[in-house]
Amino acid sequence: EAQVTQNPRYLITVTGKKLTVTCSQNMNHEYMSWYRQDPGLGLRQIYYSMNVEVTDKGDVPEGYKVSRKEKRNFPLILESPSPNQTSLYFCASSLTPTSGHEQFFGPGTRLTVL
Amino acid sequence: AQSVTQPDIHITVSEGASLELRCNYSYGATPYLFWYVQSPGQGLQLLLKYFSGDTLVQGIKGFEAEFKRSQSSFNLRKPSVHWSDAAEYFCAVAPSGGSYIPTFGRGTSLIVHP
Numbered sequence: 001e002a003q004v005t006q007n008p009r010y011l012i013t014v015t016g017k018k019l020t021v022t023c024s025q026n027m028n029h030e031y032m033s034w035y036r037q038d039p040g041l042g043l044r045q046i047y048y049s050m051n052v053e054v055t056d057k058g059d060v061p062e063g064y065k066v067s068r069k070e071k072r073n074f075p076l077i078l079e080s081p082s083p084n085q086t087s088l089y090f091c092a093s094s095l096t097p098t099s100g101h102e103q104f105f106g107p108g109t110r111l112t113v114l
Numbered sequence: 115a116q117s118v119t120q121p122d123i124h125i126t127v128s129e130g131a132s133l134e135l136r137c138n139y140s141y142g143a144t145p146y147l148f149w150y151v152q153s154p155g156q157g158l159q160l161l162l163k164y165f166s167g168d169t170l171v172q173g174i175k176g177f178e179a180e181f182k183r184s185q186s187s188f189n190l191r192k193p194s195v196h197w198s199d200a201a202e203y204f205c206a207v208a209p210s211g212g213s214y215i216p217t218f219g220r221g222t223s224l225i226v227h228p
Binding site: 106 | 123
């Protein structure tokens with residue numbers, strides 16, 4: 001089944017404890033991205049990747065890192081999480097980085113930073 | 115840069131009633147336009163998209179949307195709402211051609227009364 005998977009689905013952590021949220025897609029998509037969703041703010045893009053080893057900042061990159069060593073995986077890294085990073089996170093992928101292609105979304109990761 | 119406005123944070127309708135969700139965009143040329151739905155606890159799913167051609171676009175689950183260039187709008191409609199349509203709806207705009215940097219609206223929460 002074609003899908004985007006994220007792990008974990010739920011995570012509660014404490015300030016400063018490094019964490020990684022994994023994202024994997026099995027559709028051989030070139031384009032992948034991370035969003036955070038907050039009430040009243042909709043989806044805001046954190047980082048995106050046009051292809052392997054090509055990543056760039058979105059609208060709200062501060063406090064996050066990403067890597068794209070393999071085409072299928074695009075992990076989101078929080079080196080020192082803070083409470084303002086408590087949010088619902090979505091990974092998405094698209095066939096190519098051109099505007100006409102639909103994005104496929106993962107089920108989301110709900111992160112709470114205490 | 116493009117932007118999207120969804121003026122209604124919440125919409126409440128009765129089951130069986132018609133529905134229209136508003137979306138206005140700002141972009142220098144004709145953009146690519148999308149509507150996504152987010153059911154509770156789920157990721158986003160594409161309902162429909164507009165690239166060019168016929169301004170009335172049919173999507174999944176009985177939804178349609180009409181692109182009106184003169185009004186910079188792309189409103190989502192459904193003639194008869196079902197209880198299972200209760201969800202969060204997002205309008206998105208991406209530049210036509212070029213690389214895929216979409217912008218999402220803040221979302222409209224649809225509440226369906228029995």
